[in-house]
Amino acid sequence: DGGITQSPKYLFRKEGQNVTLSCEQNLNHDAMYWYRQDPGQGLRLIYYSQIVNDFQKGDIAEGYSVSREKKESFPLTVTSAQKNPTAFYLCASSPTAAGSSYNEQFFGPGTRLTVL
Amino acid sequence: AQTVTQSQPEMSVQEAETVTLSCTYDTSESDYYLFWYKQPPSRQMILVIRQEAYKQQNATENRFSVNFQKAAKSFSLKISDSQLGDAAMYFCAYRSPQGAQKLVFGQGTRLTINP
Numbered sequence: 001d002g003g004i005t006q007s008p009k010y011l012f013r014k015e016g017q018n019v020t021l022s023c024e025q026n027l028n029h030d031a032m033y034w035y036r037q038d039p040g041q042g043l044r045l046i047y048y049s050q051i052v053n054d055f056q057k058g059d060i061a062e063g064y065s066v067s068r069e070k071k072e073s074f075p076l077t078v079t080s081a082q083k084n085p086t087a088f089y090l091c092a093s094s095p096t097a098a099g100s101s102y103n104e105q106f107f108g109p110g111t112r113l114t115v116l
Numbered sequence: 117a118q119t120v121t122q123s124q125p126e127m128s129v130q131e132a133e134t135v136t137l138s139c140t141y142d143t144s145e146s147d148y149y150l151f152w153y154k155q156p157p158s159r160q161m162i163l164v165i166r167q168e169a170y171k172q173q174n175a176t177e178n179r180f181s182v183n184f185q186k187a188a189k190s191f192s193l194k195i196s197d198s199q200l201g202d203a204a205m206y207f208c209a210y211r212s213p214q215g216a217q218k219l220v221f222g223q224g225t226r227l228t229i230n231p
Contacts, residue, residue, distance in 0.1 A: 033218065042120070042207055042221030043161075058218065090161060094217065103217060107161035 003027065004108035006091050011113045013078070013085070021076045021111045023091035030096050032074035033105065036060060037088040046089075049074055078113065086115045118143045120210050122222035129198045130230050136183075137193045137225050139208030147213050150184070152193045155205040155224075164206070167191065195227075203229045 004025045013019045023032065031050050035043035045058030049068040063082025068074055074093075078085045091108040119142045129135035141150070152164040167175045167184050175182050179199075183192045195202055208222040 031217070035219075035221075040125070040223065042122075042209075042223050043219070044221070045218050048218055088159065092161075092219075104163060104166070105219060110159050 004091060004093055004106055006089075006108040006111050008111060009109065011111055013113065013115050015115055016080045018077055018079050019113065021078070021089055021091075021113070023074045023076065023108060024072055025074075025091075025093045025106075025108075026072060027093060027095075027106065028071070029093035029106075030071070031094045031103075032068070033092040033094075034058070034064075034066065034074070034076045035090045035092065037090060037110075043090060046076065085113055088112050118145075118148075118210050118212065118220050120208055120220050120222040122208055122225050124225045125223070126226045126228070128228040128230055129195075131198055131200060133198055134194060134196045135198055135227065137195075137206050137208075137227065139191045139193070139222055141189050141191065141208070141210050141222075143189070143210065143212075145212055145214075149211045149213065150182075150191045151209040151211065151219070152180070152182070152191075153207045153209060153221075154202075155207065156201075156203070161207075165193065198229050200229050200231065203227060 007022045033048045034046040037043050044060050047066040049055035065077045090110045092105040094103040094105045121140050148169045150167045154162045154164045165177045165180050179196045181194045205224045207224045209219045
């Protein structure tokens with residue numbers, strides 16, 4: 001089955017620790033995205049990548065880092081610099097990043113991060 | 117920058133009735149895409165319906181339809197014959213055709229279906 005997997009589903013972290021959230025897709029999509037979801041708010045973009053070895057900051061990138069060494073993988077690291085990291089994190093991918101044609105974003109099941 | 121506003125934090129409807137969820141957006145672009153996503157308790161984001169701004173005809177997907185008013189920058193979702201499985205958070209989203217094609221989301225509307 002093609003799709004996007006995120007692991008783990010639930011993650012607990014102590015204050016001051018870095019933690020990495022996994023996102024893998026087997027849809028052969030070029031573009032990948034990380035969103036953060038807080039209660040009462042919509043999804044906000046953290047980072048995105050249009051091609052391998054390239055990525056750009058989204059609207060709330062401070063305290064986060066990413067890498068894109070493989071087309072299928074786009075891990076997100078939540079660093080100790082992130083002031084309020086407790087949230088639900090969603091990864092998404094889409095076929096192509098450029099152009100005006102319609103490109104649907106497909107979402108993974110998400111990771112719930114709680115800082116203790 | 118584009119913004120999306122959903123002014124109804126919560127809505128409820130009787131099973132089998134019709135409900136309309138509101139969404140307004142702000143943009144200076146003439147061409148763009150609009151989406152409604154559903155997020156059930158499982159928290160999986162599911163695309164419900166999409167609309168291209170250059171198309172005047174409102175999109176329809178089975179029981180789901182939109183009322184797209186480009187001049188008013190309004191994009192409402194109508195759910196007909198509501199079913200218990202429609203209970204979820206609904207998010208309106210905007211996407212520019214240019215650049216990285218990232219989605220800009222509204223705050224969401226929680227829809228409750230009363231049996």
